[in-house]
Amino acid sequence: MTLLEKRPDRTLGPGHDTFWTWCDQDELHLPRCTACAVLMWPIEAACTTCGATDFAWEELSGRGTIVSWCTFEHDYYQGQLPIPWETILVELAEGPLFLSNPQGMSRHDMRIGLPVRAAFLPCEDGAGPFKLPVFQADGVSAPQSRERIVPNMKG
Ligand SMILES: [Zn+2]
Numbered sequence: 001m002t003l004l005e006k007r008p009d010r011t012l013g014p015g016h017d018t019f020w021t022w023c024d025q026d027e028l029h030l031p032r033c034t035a036c037a038v039l040m041w042p043i044e045a046a047c048t049t050c051g052a053t054d055f056a057w058e059e060l061s062g063r064g065t066i067v068s069w070c071t072f073e074h075d076y077y078q079g080q081l082p083i084p085w086e087t088i089l090v091e092l093a094e095g096p097l098f099l100s101n102p103q104g105m106s107r108h109d110m111r112i113g114l115p116v117r118a119a120f121l122p123c124e125d126g127a128g129p130f131k132l133p134v135f136q137a138d139g140v141s142a143p144q145s146r147e148r149i150v151p152n153m154k155g
Contacts, residue, residue, distance in 0.1 A: 004124035005132075008080045012127060015043040018057060023131045026120045028062045030096065031055030041096035062118035063138060064090040064098065069110045090116055090135050103134040115139070 010020065015031065022029035031040045035052035046053045068089040075083055086107055090098045102110070103119050115138040120131035 004122050004129055006080060007123045007125050007132060008077045009125045009127065010130065011043075014045065015055075019043060020130055022057070022059075023120055023133055026131065028060045028118050028133055029057045030060060030094075032058045039094055039096055041092075041098060061093045064092040064116055064135070065112075066110060066114045066116055066135075067091045067097070067112060069102070069107065071107050086110075088116075088135060098133075101132075101134045103136040105137055109137065 010016070012020070018031075019029065031043070032038070032055060033040060033047040033050060033052050034054040034056050036047060036050040038047060038049045039058070040047060040055060047055075066088050069086060071084045071086055072081075073084045086102050086105075088100055088102050088110070090100055092098050101121075102116075103121065116135035117138040118133050119136050121134045123130055123132045
């Protein structure tokens with residue numbers, strides 16, 4: 001049995017529900033405006049570029065790079081998230097900026113431009129179980145500590 005991480009409630013509703021359905025299948029999909037072709041994120045009822053309301057859902061690579069990160073030490077979610085917790089801003093390979101959490105990385109592993117790829121973490125909120133897109137280092141394996149990524153300077 002998989003232990004589900006408790007999370008604050010997701011945003012649900014039109015568009016959001018489609019996003020979470022794809023996440024349940026371990027796939028990252030975002031809506032692309034059929035009028036101006038912009039990839040929409042976050043989910044909106046109408047295109048923020050041209051105002052059109054027709055979208056086509058598109059599978060993304062799940063790859064990107066870290067452009068920023070921070071550590072929250074204040075209990076903004078009243079105990080729903082153990083503090084401190086890490087947040088990263090990922091620039092997806094397809095363009096949109098995506099706010100998420102790192103998996104298998106600590107603040108010491110973070111650097112601008114670090115390649116990452118999406119993973120889908122089994123979670124639970126007030127609406128039930130779901131899979132949360134998080135990001136891990138896009139290598140053979142995620143660095144486990146700062147020491148492992150320091151090159152050996154001897155010899
Ligand atoms: Zn548009």
